[in-house]
Amino acid sequence: MVFDATDKKLLEFLQKDSKQTNKELSNKLNLSVTAVYERIKKLEKAGFIQGYVALVDKQKVEKNFIVFCHIKLVQHIQEYVVSFEREVAKLNEVLECYHLSGDYDYLLKVLVSDMSAFREFMVKKLTTLKHIGSTHSMFVINEVKHTTVINF
Amino acid sequence: MVFDATDKKLLEFLQKDSKQTNKELSNKLNLSVTAVYERIKKLEKAGFIQGYVALVDKQKVEKNFIVFCHIKLVQHIQEYVVSFEREVAKLNEVLECYHLSGDYDYLLKVLVSDMSAFREFMVKKLTTLKHIGSTHSMFVINEVKHTTVINF
DNA sequence: AACCATATTCGAAATTTTTTCTAAATATAC
DNA sequence: GTATATTTAGAAAAAATTTCGAATATGGTT
Numbered sequence: 001m002v003f004d005a006t007d008k009k010l011l012e013f014l015q016k017d018s019k020q021t022n023k024e025l026s027n028k029l030n031l032s033v034t035a036v037y038e039r040i041k042k043l044e045k046a047g048f049i050q051g052y053v054a055l056v057d058k059q060k061v062e063k064n065f066i067v068f069c070h071i072k073l074v075q076h077i078q079e080y081v082v083s084f085e086r087e088v089a090k091l092n093e094v095l096e097c098y099h100l101s102g103d104y105d106y107l108l109k110v111l112v113s114d115m116s117a118f119r120e121f122m123v124k125k126l127t128t129l130k131h132i133g134s135t136h137s138m139f140v141i142n143e144v145k146h147t148t149v150i151n152f
Numbered sequence: 153m154v155f156d157a158t159d160k161k162l163l164e165f166l167q168k169d170s171k172q173t174n175k176e177l178s179n180k181l182n183l184s185v186t187a188v189y190e191r192i193k194k195l196e197k198a199g200f201i202q203g204y205v206a207l208v209d210k211q212k213v214e215k216n217f218i219v220f221c222h223i224k225l226v227q228h229i230q231e232y233v234v235s236f237e238r239e240v241a242k243l244n245e246v247l248e249c250y251h252l253s254g255d256y257d258y259l260l261k262v263l264v265s266d267m268s269a270f271r272e273f274m275v276k277k278l279t280t281l282k283h284i285g286s287t288h289s290m291f292v293i294n295e296v297k298h299t300t301v302i303n304f
Numbered sequence: 305a306a307c308c309a310t311a312t313t314c315g316a317a318a319t320t321t322t323t324t325c326t327a328a329a330t331a332t333a334c
Numbered sequence: 335g336t337a338t339a340t341t342t343a344g345a346a347a348a349a350a351t352t353t354c355g356a357a358t359a360t361g362g363t364t
Contacts, residue, residue: 018206019204019353021350023349034342035314037351038312041352042263045212047209048208048213049207051206052205053172053205054170054203055167055203060200061200061304063302065176066250089296092222096295098218098292098296099293099294100292100293101291102290106296138252139253139254140252142251143248143250144241144249144251145240145248148248150247151244173320174321174322183343184342186343280326304335
């Protein structure tokens with residue numbers, strides 16, 4: 001599939017605001033409404049666009065306490081890895097989970113309402129997962145930047 | 153503003169797929185199309201919904217190399233903090249930046265195409281920022297989970 | 305350069321969705 | 335219990351998306 005400069009610009013715009021009309025986009029791209037429409041469908045079908053979502057204000061819904069958790073597994077065998085990854089992905093509080101190089105095996109981004117909710121999460125959910133060795137938590141004092149926009 | 157169980161469900165649906173029509177949402181919520189419409193407008197105006205975006209597949213656009221960077225400032229004075237935060241937020245490769253408690257001051261989530269692009273980013277952009285003391289990079293082997301959906 | 309096959313583009317029409325409007329129903333406050 | 339908002343619903347209007355056929359451009363081949 002061809003993916004030209006116009007497609008790039010289109011993805012740029014849609015990543016910033018997906019509620020723009022095709023007419024608005026057609027003006028910005030100097031194209032017809034239909035051309036914009038066809039390009040978007042092409043990008044969707046080719047899998048460039050994974051989906052469209054509403055972004056919710058964390059503060060408004062009282063989920064404003066972010067914690068990054070480093071996690072080591074007791075042992076690095078296949079079965080433990082697969083099982084841990086499957087179970088951790090199910091936890092709603094875990095927004096992101098990465099398998100890392102370096103001293104720790106995993107990095108989790110956890111979102112809860114406050115410190116007491118985090119304690120609850122640790123005791124009731126995280127530490128009850130099988131095969132976990134040690135954990136190390138880092139608390140976020142301030143979110144300086146957070147974007148879903150990928151530049152390319 | 154009142155924010156009831158129906159609003160919660162509505163935000164849940166919109167966080168997963170913002171391209172659903174109000175008619176589809178009205179079926180899921182047992183409401184009329186207009187009721188859904190009014191609730192969405194209310195949530196937008198009250199700031200619960202920050203915006204609507206398209207999510208792009210990292211692999212497709214060849215930006216699939218994630219690095220978490222810990223950063224220490226040379227000194228923790230107001231001027232350095234403000235200046236660093238302003239400058240780091242401008243960098244396109246930096247998707248997220250957090251001011252942290254603990255051993256390191258900041259945690260950055262950096263997205264680039266590959267290791268050589270990361271080296272370029274470190275040398276040309278990150279380490280040229282003023283007031284940076286030390287950095288420590290952790291490379292992502294695998295993204296186990298990544299969601300923009302906040303559960304509440 | 306001429307040719308073909310494939311892609312993309314355009315404008316108009318058809319369809320669908322959003323938005324507005326009015327009135328009825330429901331809830332809230334006094 | 336009555337008055338005042340707020341929410342809801344259905345219909346109509348406005349706007350957007352989607353489809354369609356034809357024109358234009360693009361890339362590869364001879």
